[in-house]
Amino acid sequence: MLNVEERVTTWRAEARLGSTLSEEELDELEGHLRDRVDAQVASGLDSGVAWEGAVARLGEVAPIDTEYSKVRMPNRVRDRLVWMLAGYVLFGGIQQVARLVATFAAGPGFPTEFGDAWAHVGLLSIHALVLTGLVVVALRGAVKGGRPRQEPGSSSNWRGRLHGKRWPAAAMGAASLLIFLTSALAIDYGQWWATALHAGASRALGLTNFWLDLFEIAFAPALAIAAIFLIWRSVERTVAAS
Amino acid sequence: MSSKELVAASTRPLLLAVLSQGESYGYAIINKVHDLSGGHLQWTDGMLYPVLHRLEKEGLIRSRWVKSEVGRRRRYYELTDDGRVAVTEERLRWKSVDLALRKAWRLAAC
Structure with missing residues (x-):
């Protein structure tokens, strides 16, 4: 029995x-x-x-899982996009609020540099949080690993295959960390690039400062977010196809 | 035995039609479809559930967990108002396909 x-x-x-x-x-x-x-x-x-x-x-569970993934996928894409946009808005908001608080609290005659310093508190907090998060992701991948590996060929689901391996989490964490540190460093030198961009664009295209500012504030980050999104999708498709 | 494509295409209207008779759960739905088709439609049981979840996500059906008489939890599905509209639309679509095929076959037989 x-x-x-x-x-x-x-x-x-x-x-x-x-x-x-x-x-x-x-x-x-x-x-x-x-x-x-x-x-x-x-x-x-x-x-x-x-x-x-x-x-x-x-x-078999793997094909069922693949079908479920198809049902869930649009939600995931939307959720990630929403979080990316929310992060950007929060980032800009914190900077502006910190600057306003510092300026109004200090009153007239207060050194404006101090206001800028306060504005950077938001920036630094976000940097610290992201840095900590990425270190944790990289370490978790390297030390703890994922779920046990499924037998090769028994699953057509790439997520299922990746779950058993330590390197994807570690590699993704490390790569993100590298990109983050590089971009964080670039922020320090970003002003030079922004100035050069302003001068070049105003000469070449005849754009006024208003449109250049609008581009920097709205379009450039939107393009960056779209680029990140497209890269992520293409990586996911490539891995799925393999 | 039906072709894979035909089974895939008929899954959605069949599920909606079965649920238009009242709320039901996965295993009972599969048995119902099996009976209705005289055993000609063979689904891989597990593939039913992602389809049900897709229909739920589209707002055509809703689900709730119910404890059965033997104490087992079962997820029951039922049509929403949008689902009832979808049943009517599917019926019209399949009727037109059926009508076209009947006419074509009749002409071929002549």
Whole structure:
């Protein structure tokens, strides 16, 4: 007599390891397996045969996971985009609020440099948070690793395959850290580039300062966000295709 | 046995049609479709659930967890108002396909 509970536990553990399915999604699939086994056993089938049949009819978890990923994907894209935009708005907001608070609190005659210094508090806080987060991501990937690796060829899901490896998390953390540090350094020299851009654009295109400022404030960051988004999508597609 | 493409294309209207008869859960829906098709439509059971979740995301159905008489949690799905409209639209679409095929076959038989 087959111990169905034991089989269900093993099936669930394997499904959890080889997929990105949530506990609720696994609950639903597990319930389905149980329903089919119960029905087959009630019709007189041996529990072992009923179990094997139910698992076969349910299908492999990897393709199911892939289908679920397709359903979830637009949400993920939207969520990430929203967070990127929110981060940018928060970043700009903190800078402006810090500058205003410093200027009004100090009153007339207060050195404007101090206001600028306060404005940088927001910037530095964000830098510190990002830096800490990236270090944690890189270390977690390098030290703890991910979930155990699934057998090669048993899954068509690239996320499932990546879960078992330590290097992706470590590499992504390290690469992001490198990009962040490089861009943080570039901020210090960014003013020179901005000045050069202003001068070049105003001479070449005849743009007034208003339009140049508008470009810097609105379009340049929007383009940067779009570029990051497109790079991320292409990387994801490349990995999925491989 | 139906072709893979036909099974895929008919999944959505079938699910909506089955749920238009009242709320149901995955295993019961598959059995219902199996019975309705006389066993000709064979779905891979697990593939049903992502489709149900897609329909839910589109707002055509909604779900709730219910404890069964044997104490097992089951996720029941039912049509929303938009889902009822979608059933009507699907019915019209498939009727026109059916009509066109019948006419074509009749002409071919002549």
